Amino acid sequence: MSGPALPRLAWRNLWRNRRRTLLTMCAITFGLMLAVLFTALQDRSFGDMIDLAARMASGHVVVQQQDYLDSPSLRRTVPDAVAVSKLVAAQAGVSRTTARITGPMMLATAGQSYGAYFLAVDPAQEDAQTLAFVDAIDAGQMLSEASGNQIVLGARLAHNLKLNLGDKVVCTLMDKQGEIASGLVRLSGTVSTGADSTDRVIALLPIDSVRQTLGYGPAEATQVAVYLDDARDSRGVRDRLAHSLTAGLAAATWDQVNPELSGFIAMKVGGGRFMEGVIMVLVAASIFNTLFVSVLERRREFGIMMAIGYTSGQVFRLVLWESFWLALVGVIMGLCVTAAPYFYLVAHPIDLTAVYAQQGQNMDLAGIGMSPILHIGIYPESFVIIVIGVVLATMLSGIYPAWKAGRTVPVETIRLV
DSSP: OTHHHHHHHHHHGGGHHHHHHHHHHHHHHHHHHHHHHHHHHHHHHHHHHHHHHHHHHTSSSSEEETTTSSSHHHHHHHHOOOOOOEEEHHHHTTTEEEEEEEEHHHHHHHSOOOEEEEEOOOOHHHHHHHHGGGGGEEEEEESSSSSSSSSEEHHHHOOOOOOOOOEEEEEEEEETTEEEEEEEEEEEEEEOOSSSHTTTEEEEEEEEHHHHTHHHHHHHHEEEEEESOOGHHHHHHHHHHTTTTTEEEEEEEEEHHHHHHHHHHHHHOOOOOOOHHHHHHHHHHHHHHHHHHHHHTTTHHHHHHHTTOHHHHHHHHHHHHHHHHHHHHHHHHHHHOOOOOOOHHHSSSSHHHHHHHHHTTOOEEEEEEEOOOOOOOOOHHHHHHHHHHHHHHHHTHHHHHHHHTOOOOOOTTTTOO
């Protein structure tokens, strides 16, 4: 028997027991649908979480003084943030850059005082794509210029300080020389991010005013926040910047800046991969059972085939072809069945707002407020991995039954009834 006829014969063999074949293909379809939808939920949710963390802190990649990450200090600065921003903006995959000053401070009124973490920004260089607080204003207004005596506080921090819009508050911090510096500012707005730990400490200030208070130069900052088209390129951009930044500066990725969030995502992704593996094992077990039972039922058939000239290798390949057809048709069926719920969930995200409201709590992780709206969207490479995984699981499930069929002894099996 020539090789090219084996695929056609294998296809015909599958449909000799239609019900068993269809049940096996349904198992592949269901497994593929679960894997795709579960992975799509993870990919989009974690991608959105990383982007939100970048917009609430220091970007997907941050350029700063090389020792700043290990020992943050207002003395460790980027001397010429404008030049660094131009250098970074020329890198592939970079969409935006912006200079900022960050650090601890003390806020005090006549009767209250609280510690805070300030973020000094240039409103002309910021929008909702780089600064999540722009969309989080719940009272008053965002900073209007890079200089002046405005301040925007987290809603909880403003409440603790008993401040109303327009009230004055004293800001105290350590300047570049290590001396105590202070200034009087007015509350222009409050933000509510959904993360209580952030709303208790965050303060937004105009960057030029902070530079003057700290004794910084006109282009000096503590960091240059870098925003990418795709957060997954962060390590590549960091590595490329390592060869082009001037001495004393270094680039760090979002996961280095926020290890708590990185650890949470890594744990969840690992759990997701484990569940996908369990699904693949269950699918493979179903396929193995189908093929193995089929081989046992057809022992006499295989004996006759080998008696009339088929080799053990051809019988082995015949069963593998049956595995391949199961995988191919199962994947096609799976994609057709998965398409409807996938695109429906893309257009109609899962809204858990009512659940959160009923429980009276916000989801807060590492200072990042998690959205109650769950979107889905799968990365192309994740989709390819799932499809390849299903095909490989099906093919591997057929190896032992194929080997068993290839070891058929014609003299012993032809006499079976």
